[in-house]
Amino acid sequence: MVVPTAERDSGASYVVGRDELCELMVQRLRDEHRRRPLLLVGGIGTGKTATLVRLAEMLMATDVVPVGIDLRTVMDPAKLNFHQLALEQFQKTIDSQLHAAGEADKVWRRLWLENRTVVLADGLEEVLADSGQPADRDSLLREAVRGAVRLPLVVASRPDDPLHGLDALLLQLEPLSTGAALEYVQTRSHRSDAGQQWDRITELVKAADVADSPFYLRVISQLHEVDRLDRVGPTDQGRSALRWCLLEEWRAATVAGDLHEDYGMPQTERTDAIEVLSALACIGLRDNRLGAVALSDRRTC
Known part of the structure; x- marks a missing residue:
């Protein structure tokens, strides 16, 4: 509900090994004297959105209100204002729970004065990225971030050239450790015999080099749940080939109905x-x- 770009399945967004990074961001966001926009950078499938979800949970535990905005929906350069986007999202979230018109603005101002709001923005790389994007897109991004210097703000983005020119503290989303990656798979497992296949899971995680990709960790976890890991090819065929085998087996399991059984769809x-x-x-x-x-x-x- 807080992060609009997150998957509805909370378990799908769960990632271990990010608490230390999130604690660092909380400290930075709460320090009004050293505050700067934080830029969380990572490739596709590295868990940027999931990290925002975990950060939102930690903020709420400290009585801070996180407000998530989806930057992928911003197509008009005139609307690229983090403060205004956050206010509009906040109003949409709570207006239905209020009786008096304009009450949301009062609540927002009070939270702002009490330093109890944080804006979580996702998808910076796709802002104004349609075919008609302005020629000065990079300048618009820099100006928008510069205008949010006093705003408690975290922006998630894939690597993009304009990022290096932004007035923000850049935080690179590092790969999970092998231990954290295995913990992620174990946490999602509901099988009682997980220990019997643990060597196979560990072998696949290492050989496919997927500690940096929660997506592939989810694939391994789901295949383990439906007892299909043994159908994946040998682990000595190289990282790319092994990842392809994981995807093919995941596809086969989906088509066969082993995965997502709650969707009553024929195989065709x-x-x-x-x-x-x-x-x-x-x-x-x-x-x-x-x-x-x-x-x-x-x-x-």
Whole structure:
């Protein structure tokens, strides 16, 4: 509910090994004298959004109100204002719970004066990234971040050239340790015989080099849940080939109905849905707008 770009399945967003980073961000955000916008940078599938979710949980535990905004929806340069975007999102979130018009503004001002708000913005790399993006996009991004210097702000982004010119503290999202990656898989497991396959899981995590990718960790976890890990090829075939085998087996498990059994779809419809989503993913990669395509067409599918 707080981070609009997060998946609805809270378990899918759960990532271990990020508490230390989140604690550092909380300290920075709460310090009014040393406050600067924080820029959280990581590649596709490294868990940026999940880290924002964990940060939101830690902020709420300290009586701070996190306000999440989806930057992928910003298409108008005139609307690229972090403070205004956060206020609008805050109003949408709580207006239905208030009786008097304008009450949301009063609540926002009180929280602001008490230093009890933090803005969590996701998807900076896709701001104004449509075909008609302005030629001075980089300048607009720099000006927007500079204008938010007093705002308790965390911005998540994939690596992007303009990031180095922003007036913000850059935090690189480092890969999880192997131990944390294995803990993630173990935490998601509901099987009582997890220990019997632990050597196989450890072997796959290391050989596929997926400690930096919660997405692949989820694939391994889901295949383990439906007893399909033994169908994945040998671990000595190289990282890329092994990752491909994991994806192919995950696809087969989805089509067969072993995964997502709560969706009453025949195998033909499951196959067609995967083909359509694959095409959309290719379009997103081509246009460097993977997140926007996935978000918009996930609702359609």
